[in-house]
Amino acid sequence: MKRLMLALSLTLSAAALTPAPVLAGATDTDEERAARWSEIKASIFGDRKVEASESAVKIDAPVRALDAALVPIGLTLADKDSVKGLYFIIDDNPSPYAAHFTFGPAADPGEIKMRVRVNNYTNVHAVVETKDGRLLESAKFVKASGGCSAPMGMSDEEAMKGMGEMRMKFVGDVQPGKPAEATLMVRHPNFSGMQMNQITRDYTPARYIQKLDVTYGDKLVFSLDGDISIASNPVINFAFKPEGQGPIKVVASDNQDGRWQHAFPVPAASN
Amino acid sequence: MNAPVTRRAALFGGFCLCCLPRAGFAVDAMTMEEVAPGTFIRRGFDAEATPENADGIANIGFIIGRDGVLVTESGGSLADGQWLRREIAQRTDKPIRYVMLTHVHPDHVFGAAAFRGDNPTFVGHASLRGALDARGAFYRQRLAEILGEERAGEVVYPTMEVKEGAEIDLGDRTLRLTAHGHAHTSCDLSMLDTGSGLLFPADLLFVGRIPSLDGSLLGWFKEIERLKAVGATDAVPGHGPTRVAFAPAMADLARYLSALRDETRKAVASSLPIETAVRTVALGEKDKWALFDTYNGRNVTQAYQELEWE
Numbered sequence: 001m002k003r004l005m006l007a008l009s010l011t012l013s014a015a016a017l018t019p020a021p022v023l024a025g026a027t028d029t030d031e032e033r034a035a036r037w038s039e040i041k042a043s044i045f046g047d048r049k050v051e052a053s054e055s056a057v058k059i060d061a062p063v064r065a066l067d068a069a070l071v072p073i074g075l076t077l078a079d080k081d082s083v084k085g086l087y088f089i090i091d092d093n094p095s096p097y098a099a100h101f102t103f104g105p106a107a108d109p110g111e112i113k114m115r116v117r118v119n120n121y122t123n124v125h126a127v128v129e130t131k132d133g134r135l136l137e138s139a140k141f142v143k144a145s146g147g148c149s150a151p152m153g154m155s156d157e158e159a160m161k162g163m164g165e166m167r168m169k170f171v172g173d174v175q176p177g178k179p180a181e182a183t184l185m186v187r188h189p190n191f192s193g194m195q196m197n198q199i200t201r202d203y204t205p206a207r208y209i210q211k212l213d214v215t216y217g218d219k220l221v222f223s224l225d226g227d228i229s230i231a232s233n234p235v236i237n238f239a240f241k242p243e244g245q246g247p248i249k250v251v252a253s254d255n256q257d258g259r260w261q262h263a264f265p266v267p268a269a270s271n
Numbered sequence: 272m273n274a275p276v277t278r279r280a281a282l283f284g285g286f287c288l289c290c291l292p293r294a295g296f297a298v299d300a301m302t303m304e305e306v307a308p309g310t311f312i313r314r315g316f317d318a319e320a321t322p323e324n325a326d327g328i329a330n331i332g333f334i335i336g337r338d339g340v341l342v343t344e345s346g347g348s349l350a351d352g353q354w355l356r357r358e359i360a361q362r363t364d365k366p367i368r369y370v371m372l373t374h375v376h377p378d379h380v381f382g383a384a385a386f387r388g389d390n391p392t393f394v395g396h397a398s399l400r401g402a403l404d405a406r407g408a409f410y411r412q413r414l415a416e417i418l419g420e421e422r423a424g425e426v427v428y429p430t431m432e433v434k435e436g437a438e439i440d441l442g443d444r445t446l447r448l449t450a451h452g453h454a455h456t457s458c459d460l461s462m463l464d465t466g467s468g469l470l471f472p473a474d475l476l477f478v479g480r481i482p483s484l485d486g487s488l489l490g491w492f493k494e495i496e497r498l499k500a501v502g503a504t505d506a507v508p509g510h511g512p513t514r515v516a517f518a519p520a521m522a523d524l525a526r527y528l529s530a531l532r533d534e535t536r537k538a539v540a541s542s543l544p545i546e547t548a549v550r551t552v553a554l555g556e557k558d559k560w561a562l563f564d565t566y567n568g569r570n571v572t573q574a575y576q577e578l579e580w581e
Contacts, residue, residue: 066568072546149409171542
């Protein structure tokens with residue numbers, strides 16, 4: 001509920017600023033940004049302590065986004081064996097809480113890549129949750145504007161084509177004892193709820209992937225709670241421990257009861 | 272945005288703002304060129320939209336036929352469209368019968384509002400309406416932020432929708448329209464003037480200014496073949512000189528798109544991430560196009576998203 005209210009208040013203030021939201025956020029002071037982050041932190045983590053640690057998680061993001069509707073983000077985790085989960089937050093997005101990964105025993109959580117929308121000049125934060133319950137944050141400033149309200153395609157109908165289709169690409173050979181890299185691609189418009197229809201003056205209702213569960217054999221690789229800040233046609237790069245049996249299974253569900261499931265055979269090691 | 276004169280704005284199209292007769296709008300300094308008898312085109316600035324250029328960045332113009340005027344492109348804003356309308360009025364008192372809306376991009380549709388009072392037929396691709404639904408309001412808002420509300424214009428919908436092909440008769444000539452598959456955008460409309468033999472490919476042909484990809488890269492190659500099959504010698508590109516020899520200009524465009532396609536495919540195949548690809552793909556084309564740095568990375572982003580699903 002807290003999160004919903006936060007999203008709402010930010011949306012309203014953005015609306016009040018029209019017609020000049022392009023540079024909104026660009027002029028915020030460091031104090032204002034810090035205050036916003038404190039507010040967001042409290043809404044997500046309550047009164048838990050979040051320690052600054054630039055070394056625990058490194059954020060790779062373009063300083064200035066070429067395409068605000070598709071901003072590539074790389075997160076590198078220093079001490080991957082101690083990691084339980086990973087949060088990614090885009091402070092000035094209408095719904096800042098972008099993604100939460102929970103890693104399972106089949107994960108090799110050294111690096112995660114994904115694509116997000118960035119609506120404004122904003123700080124982005126990554127927060128690592130360790131197995132012993134610590135929260136470690138790092139931040140980066142990104143310049144972009146309009147990613148959430150920018151229409152993604154030419155029409156809603158077109159954006160819905162092939163919804164739920166998936167691909168999995170494996171990088172190189174999968175060899176026992178060596179973490180294997182993979183890229184999961186999901187066709188889904190991930191409507192942000194901020195894209196306006198000109199005739200009805202209505203917004204295309206938010207429709208986004210809420211949950212992605214990736215398992216290998218009977219073990220969890222990761223579970224992702226997603227939100228409207230994930231770019232359309234989500235693509236996630238991750239790594240797993242190639243010790244499972246059988247295919248990698250992906251179950252995706254969205255906030256409108258869409259549910260899709262696919263299984264991908266893991267390529268055998270070529271000797 | 273109170274952007275005074277940015278460096279980019281000051282450099283476009285061979286014009287430089289400091290040489291303008293007064294500190295007014297650059298669009299006032301533009302001139303029409305008669306590219307064929309009764310066919311007038313204004314070259315757009317090779318720039319992004321600025322308050323000074325009024326988003327007059329596309330090649331716009333008109334054909335004076337026996338029975339009336341056809342506007343080949345309406346302009347990038349209400350201000351740009353009004354300027355074009357004055358240029359028409361200086362040359363003919365025939366009625367403005369048709370206004371082409373060649374695709375959804377703002378530099379090609381926001382001038383249309385200037386012609387509403389003439390009650391013309393607004394002609395667009397059958398998919399233009401949906402595209403305007405999805406993007407019109409967003410484009411208008413962004414344009415208003417740059418030019419101001421009163422100069423931006425309104426979204427105008429087509430009143431004649433072309434599904435595959437259509438013909439327009441201006442008495443002394445026929446205009447043959449083709450609705451294209453996904454290429455530059457999802458709603459590209461081209462036109463052949465049987466009077467002059469000139470092809471109007473709109474933004475399926477960029478000359479000098481880097482093409483922008485917003486539809487389908489692979490689709491664009493297909494539509495290039497269809498345009499070639501028309502057999503026109505000369506064309507009026509959407510951006511660049513007002514009249515060019517079609518074959519070599521299209522060959523340049525195809526060369527860029529090929530570099531974009533082939534190098535993006537390579538990047539996808541070798542798991543080169545998108546953030547690296549935007550910095551490395553098609554760099555061999557860098558010196559050949561205006562605004563390369565502004566658009567190439569975005570084009571790679573588009574191409575990557577299309578080709579990674581191959």
